[in-house]
Amino acid sequence: MSDSLSIDDLFDRRLDFPDMGAARRLARLVGIDEAKTRLTKVLGVLVNPAGPREWAEKHHKDASIALDYLERRPPLVILAGDVGTGKTALSETVGDAVARQEKIGVTLYPLSLATRGSGKVGEMTRLLSAAFDATLLAAEKLKRSSGKASGGIIFLVDEADAVTQSRESAQMHHEDRAGVNAFIRGVDRLAEKQLPVAVVLCTNRLSAIDPAVQRRAAEIFDFDRPGDKQRRAVIEDPLTELGFDKTQIDHIVKLTGGEKDAVGYTFSDLTQRLLPTLILDAYPDRPVRFERAVEIIHAMKATPRFRDGKAT
Ligand SMILES: Nc1ncnc2c1ncn2[C@@H]1O[C@H](COP(=O)(O)OP(=O)(O)OP(=O)(O)O)[C@@H](O)[C@H]1O
Ligand SMILES: [Mg+2]
Structure with a gap:
């Protein structure tokens, strides 16, 4: 891979919402209405902080402290659980519900599998940092001085285990540890700049995700087999x-x-x-x-x- 990585090298096909195809796929996911609604709200306020402010203006004019806590939540959500339970399907399509709820455009940036690196020392770190840089740049263009973003971004890391597995793991190569650090740094940078970006991690093994990454999650959604x-x-x-x-x-x-x-x-x-x-x-x-x-x-x-x- 060359030194200059384009956004197309870093992410799989980006998808703009609202999108009818995504809406249909999302509607076909049944029996997980609670997770759908909650995730839509959590992502909605992350990509559009102006939303809760408008809500407070209407219903709770004095609620600045509570609102501040909501706004300061880290821009990370984890979807964890058993195989075939809808984590990927939901995370790829929920942007449609977010876009409709917040009435803004939302774009999905799915971190490319190729971005996980070839295993060469430094590769994963470099690719992750480049992916966060590209997202930051795109998000800065969306942020308006008035505070209301003109659009939002969902940065999706599916099958996240390889990227964010615990640095405590004994077999872990030094390079992988650097990868986790790059991820944490990326999330922190997004939070600091208050950009309209939400990071979504999907994993089968919550226990394998680094504790520092888990700690940064605003919410962890548990997915189980259907009852x-x-x-x-x-x-x-x-x-x-x-x-x-x-x-x-x-x-x-x-x-x-x-x-x-x-x-x-x-x-x-x-x-x-x-x-x-x-x-x-x-x-x-x-x-x-x-x-x-x-x-x-x-x-x-x-x-x-x-x-x-x-x-x-
Ligand atoms: N709640 C649901 N309602 C209807 N179909 C579902 C639901 N959840 C999953 N499916 C079906 O199962 C398929 C696989 O789901 P998905 O790929 O999202 O699972 P996953 O949780 O990401 O699994 P893995 O951990 O193996 O990646 C979907 O394409 C869809 O057809
Ligand atoms: Mg999946």
């Missing part, structure tokens, strides 16, 4: 369309929750494996049938749970 209600929310409509009745859907909700000690299905097990498998099994010359669905579920195993680096 009965959430699995029903995902499969009810598609199975009804395929001709299943309520009792049959109840049965499938129960079966996909895991029998005996088995773990239940993840969201992605339902959407990317089970539903397509039911169709492909029947295609091209039979309709989808309940009895066959039960056989398929018995034969299909849920994705193993992800626990601190080991699939169990």
Whole structure:
């Protein structure tokens, strides 16, 4: 890689919100309404601090201390939890809800996987610093002197473990430690300058994220496998369309929750494996049938749970 890194080298395709495609993807994430709403608010006030000020002007004219605490929160949010639970899908599309709520343009900057570096000494640090520099520059252009930003940025670090794993880890190479430091420095610089940027980290292993990074998180969102209600929310409509009745859907909700000690299905097990498998099994010359669905579920195993680096 050459010395001069362009913004296109550092980030995957940037996406501007509002965006109809993202809105549709976001709407299709069901059963996680609370996380959606809360994350939209948290990111909303980070990329548009003028929002809460306008709100206070209307409802709490004297609330300057409480508002100050809100504004001083670090611009970092962590989405942590099991595989296939919607962390990536939500973080890539929530910008649409933020843009609509705050009535400003929001752009997603997804840190490129290539940016994680080739492992050469100094590489990760250099790339991370360059990514934060580029974001800072773009954000400064958005910040107006009046305080109301003309737009906001979501800086997304998906699969963050490699970038921000704990510096305490014994096997950790010196270079990786420098990478974590570059990340912390980047977040602190954004906070100091009060720029309209929110950093979102996604990880399977919260425990592996450096404590100094965790401490900087304004909020940590925990993602878990879907419970009965959430699995029903995902499969009810598609199975009804395929001709299943309520009792049959109840049965499938129960079966996909895991029998005996088995773990239940993840969201992605339902959407990317089970539903397509039911169709492909029947295609091209039979309709989808309940009895066959039960056989398929018995034969299909849920994705193993992800626990601190080991699939169990
Ligand atoms: N709440 C949900 N409702 C409907 N579908 C969902 C939901 N969560 C996840 N999915 C489906 O599962 C797929 C995988 O989700 P996603 O990639 O966001 O998981 P993840 O939490 O990032 O997993 P990993 O930790 O393995 O990266 C999504 O594309 C979507 O089809
Ligand atoms: Mg993911």
